[in-house]
Structure formats: structure tokens, C-alpha cells
Amino acid sequence: MWEETVNISGPYDFDLALQRQSIDPLNDVHIESRTINIPVYESEAEVVSIQAIGTTDKPCFLIKGKNEQTKAHVIEQVYKIFQWNVTLDEINNHFQQTTLNEIFMKHRGTPIILDFSPYNCLVKCIIHQQLNMKFAMALTENFVHTYGFEQDGVWFYPSPDKVAEIEIEELRSMKFSQRKAEYLIGLSKLIASGELNLQELATKSDEEVTKTLVKIRGIGPWTAQNFLMFGLGRPNLFPLADIGIQNAIKKLFNLEKKPTYEEMENFSQDWHPYLSYASLYLWRSIETAE
CATH class of the missing domain: 1.10.340.30 (Hypothetical protein; domain 2)
Known part of the structure; x- marks a missing residue:
């Protein structure tokens, strides 16, 4: 058994990330203990535990695994899956100057979480x-x-x-x-x-x-x-055909009907080079009524 404590730059709302991960019944999420156990696909299957022990502004995590030989690679995989190398503060600052400012303030620190393979x-x-x-x-x-x-x-x-x-x-x-x-x-x-x-x-x-x-x-x-x-964590994707994004833009800009692809491209001009985060936060804006 091994464990490693990891500190990253905030903001990073792991509790919100766990809520979104818990939607999938295949994910082993424990909201109260702020923990998710994930499959790591190596030559031999391995289960790794990630628990939040910090806050949104000072994120800190405890990672636990069983195979000492794969520890370094597993930690690398965890960083990638949970996008811990991405500076969300820089992304938030970018969107403060755009039409998505309010959404980014409301859902501050929402990370993109990759699929496990x-x-x-x-x-x-x-x-x-x-x-x-x-x-x-x-x-x-x-x-x-x-x-x-x-x-x-x-x-x-x-x-x-x-x-x-x-x-x-x-x-x-x-x-x-x-x-x-x-x-x-x-x-x-x-x-x-x-x-x-x-x-x-x-x-x-x-x-x-x-x-x-x-x-x-x-x-x-x-x-x-x-x-x-x-799958790959690329930061600048905007699926124009996604119904959720279309509905979110319709709601945000008080449109009478769903936007055309041309309208969506016009709205999103200022959101480059972080269109993936624009997509995520738009999805998030219609997932909750809070």
C-alpha cells in the first residue's frame, strides 16, 4: 500500500466534481467522505482512491494505491484524469471579460474530469x-x-x-x-x-x-x-450539435428558439482558447436550478 498527498492551485471544486461524477452509476463516489475510487487500466487492473482533504481555494488530495511499482505512473494518470495541471484561476480570469462571466462566477472552480481511459x-x-x-x-x-x-x-x-x-x-x-x-x-x-x-x-x-x-x-x-x-482533455472544443449547449445558450441569451450554428459561433468568439470550459459551464448552468 502507498499514499501520496498532493497540493494544487485553486480554485478547484472537488465536491462539485464528485456530484457530477456520481451521476454515472458505474462510478464509485462517496460524497460524505469526499472520495472517489477509480479504475486504472495498466497491465494489471488497479483501483486507486482519491480523497479531498483541502478546500476549493486550497485544494489538497490524498491518493492511495496498492502497487508501489506503478505509483509514479498512477499519480501521473490521476493528474491527467482530474486535470490538476490546468490553472482554473487563469481560465476564470479569461471569462470575466466575456458574456459567460456570471456563469463562471456562480460555478467557480468546476473542473473538467476525463473518462478513466x-x-x-x-x-x-x-x-x-x-x-x-x-x-x-x-x-x-x-x-x-x-x-x-x-x-x-x-x-x-x-x-x-x-x-x-x-x-x-x-x-x-x-x-x-x-x-x-x-x-x-x-x-x-x-x-x-x-x-x-x-x-x-x-x-x-x-x-x-x-x-x-x-x-x-x-x-x-x-x-x-x-x-x-x-478522452484527451483538449481545452478548446465546442460541440455545436450538442443539444445541452444549444439549450444553455438559448436560456443565457433569452432567445426565442435554439441558436443556429452561426449564432453559436458568433456568441463564442470571445471564449477561445477555452471553449471546452465554456461548454462545461454552459452544461452546468442548466444542470441545476440553484
């Missing part, structure tokens, strides 16, 4: 396409419970190799559409065969990543943008 992110994106959130969550949970595995109370997604071997009829019996089953198995086959290398893809530009992904059946711009944002 790039493959998981793509799987979730494909499953969630054109589904309401409740059904999408239930379908994803059933998929992971059926083909993944549990360790120390934490669920791990199945590997691409395993998903590549699933028969389409099996997913159809779980209420996957024919096309979505084909998309998920097809993607997994590309990764399992080495034709699509997600580690290599992560080193490329946003444009190169998008160009590569949209060639894959079942992946369009919305999925590619969400992968860039929540």
Missing part, C-alpha cells in the same frame, strides 16, 4: 449517441456489468479485445440498436488489431484526431469532439 470514452460516446441520458446510462451500465469486471467495488470496462469478440446478437438482446452494436464492435476490432492506436492518436492535433476518427463507421463530429474533450 480513452477507450472508455469512445465506448460511452457511441452508446450515448441520440439517446436520453437515463437510458444511455442504464445501457452503458448493463454493458459494463455484462462484459467488464469488478475489483474492490470498482467497475472496469471490458477491453477492446473482448468487445471485438462479441456477437452483434448479444448486444441486440441488451437493447442496442443494430447499427450501434455494429459501431461498437467495429471500433473495438480496429483497436484490437492495432489499426487504430489510441495512444498514438493522443499525440496528434485536434484536427488530425478528428480526421482520423470520423473515418470510422459510427463516429461523427459530435463523438470526435467529445473524445477530444473528455
